Amino acid sequence: MASLNQFSVEFLVRSGCHLCDEAAPAVRLAARMAGAVVKTVDIDSHDSLVSVYGLRIPVVRVEGIDLAEGTVRTFDLWRRIMRVRLGSLR
Numbered sequence: 001m002a003s004l005n006q007f008s009v010e011f012l013v014r015s016g017c018h019l020c021d022e023a024a025p026a027v028r029l030a031a032r033m034a035g036a037v038v039k040t041v042d043i044d045s046h047d048s049l050v051s052v053y054g055l056r057i058p059v060v061r062v063e064g065i066d067l068a069e070g071t072v073r074t075f076d077l078w079r080r081i082m083r084v085r086l087g088s089l090r
Helices: 018-034 047-053 074-085
Strands: 008-013 037-042 059-062 065-069
Touching: 008 018, 018 037, 018 074, 059 074, 065 074
Parallel strands: 008 037
Antiparallel strands: 008 059, 059 065
8 A cells, every 4th residue: 555645546537528527626625535646647648548448437546446437426435535545445
C-alpha cells in the first residue's frame, strides 16, 4: 500500500464526457475526505485503457481496483476508498 503522502485516486475520463464533468466534484471531495489526491487520466491518451474501459467512463480506481463508474456518489466513493486504504478491499 502507498504511504499516506503518496495515496492517490485515479479518475479515468474522456474529453467531452458529460458524465465525467458531473462526477468530478464528487470524486474530488471523496478523495479529499480520504486524504488522497486525484490523478485525472484521459483514457484516449492510453490505448490500453481505451481497450479496457471504452465507454465505461468515468471510472474511479485506487491501487488498480475499480471503485466506481458512471454516476459517482461522494459518500459511497469515500467509503470504498477508505476500505482500500485500510486494506479491507482487495
